[in-house]
Amino acid sequence: MSLPALQRRLGLGDAVFIGLGSMIGAGVFAVWAPAAQAAGAWLLAGLAVAAVVAYCNATSSGQLAAAYPTSGGTYAYGRAELGEWWGFIAGWCFVIGKLASCAAMALIFAAYAAPPGWERPVAIVAVVALVTVNLFGVTRTAQLTRIIVVVALLGLAVVVSAGVSTAGSAHPAALVPSGPYGVLQSAGLLFFAFAGYARIATMGEEVKDPRRTIPRAIVLAFAGAVVIYTAVGIIVLTTLGAATAESAAPLADVVEAAGWSWALPIVRISAAAASLGALLALIAGIGRTTLAMAREGDLPRFLAAVHPRSHVPHRAELATGLIVIAALTLVDVRGVIGFSSFGVLLYYLVANLSAFRQRGQARRYPRVLQVLGAIGCLVLAFSLPWQSVVAGAAVVALGVVIRAVRLRFSRAA
Structure with missing residues (x-):
């Protein structure tokens, strides 16, 4: 009996925008x-360290995706290059980390879009709406993502313009310099911002000419994000100075510091749109990794279904939506960033180790990048706040124990 298959509908532009x-x-x-x-x-400096580690991870993901153009990302790559256990750890870390990210993105959207006291109900409505969009098919996902990215970039352009008009004068006080550990912890948190290119690799079965398209899309999306983050980071620091660390909405504060109060609604819409874009792509990525894990029995096989009309993993995406909605009643934005970063850094550790093992024509980048990426992932993961490290390690261990017990009982049967 053949497994259900997805359809290749996405071009280079679609993949870059996702x-x-x-x-x-x-x-x-x-x-x-x-x-x-x-x-x-x-x-x-923390942003620079995060960017270097992310670049190493991006090249490893691109190299692996070209060799294994299938759904599941590093879950599939780890299984192929390192063995089933490595693949499971990568897939489990991705799913738990990105489920936390989904909750964070929904709450960020609601913080900008909902009236006071209505944040969590609005966040739940956003999750329901975007799961529904994904269920209509991956081309709908790509089309909506393009619109969202354009709206977000327009808003960021307004923020940068406002900051340029007042940078270095409105808030001259400087942040207190931190030591090496603080820089590494900052890099680990900022890495949360770079992990989106994984979504391209997890959609390997839906990209046209994946051996050529996926590596190019990953590098292009990553390069675009680095430019945007650097520009915004400079503007925030030079405009807000010491106030950056205490700001709940630093981009809105930049606009206010510049006296551009008229632009606050634009920033609010931009933030809401950007959060929706991230949430939309996260749901799609988790659904594809869940599909791949369910196909192999590492998650319930019930989740391996692909809808015959829309050609999406509808059961996996519905399950994702239900779990995120449940999480929205328990979490806050800052608490999940470190947890998500821990899981995703371990995911990319497996990606770098998998890419290091590739030989012959499969190799596209020097092995030194994979070594640097693997070391960077470990260092940043364990430089995160201790609460995030403990919680992340506990959930990873729980997944390992559950799989070990399942394998033992299946062998006994």
């Missing part, structure tokens, strides 16, 4: 304050 949509919402509107608290005046 990657950008996954990254921009997370990084620009969620992570500057906690990263500034960790790194102080060295925030941009």
Whole structure:
């Protein structure tokens, strides 16, 4: 009996926009304050470290995706290159980390779009709406992501313009410089902003000419995000200074500091759109990884279904939506960033180790990038706030124990 298959409908532009949509919402509107608290005046150094590690991971993901153009991302790559256990750990880390990210993006959207007291109900409505969009098919996902990314970029352009008009004068006080550990912790938190290119790799069965398209799309989306983050980071620091670490909405504060109060609604709409874009792509990515894991029995096989008309993993995406809705009653935005980063950094550790093992024509990048990426993932993961490390390690261990017990009983049967 053949397994259900997805359809190749996405071109290079679609894949790049899905990657950008996954990254921009997370990084620009969620992570500057906690990263500034960790790194102080060295925030941009933390951004540089995160970008270097992310670049290594991006090249590893691109190299692997070209060799294995299938759904599941590093879950599939780890199984093929390192073995079933490595693949499971990668897939499990991705799913738990990105489920947390979904909750964060829904709450960020609601913080900008909902009236006071209605944040969580509005966040739940957003999840229901975007799961519904995904269920109509991946081309609908790509089309909506393009619109969302354009709206978000227009809003960011307004923020940068406002900041340029007042940078260095409105808030001259400097953040206190941090030590190396603070920079690394900041980098680990900022890495949360770069993980969106994984969404392209997890959709390997739906991209046209994947061996050529996926590596190019990953690099292009990553490069675009680096330029945007650097510009916004410089503007936030030079405009807000010490206030960056305490700001709940730093981009809105930049606009206010510039005296551009008329632009606040634009920033609010931009933030909401960017968060929706990230949430939309996250739901799609989790659904594809869940599909791949269910096909192999690492998650319930019930989730391996592909809808005959829309050609999407509808049961996996519905399950994703239900879990995120449940999580929205328990979590806050800052609490899930570190947890998500821990899981995703371990996911990319497996990606780098998998790419390191590739040989012959499958190799596209020097092995030194994979070594640097693997070391960077480990260092940043364990530089995160201890609460995130403990919670992340506990959930990863729980997944390993459950799989080990299941395998033992299946062998006994």
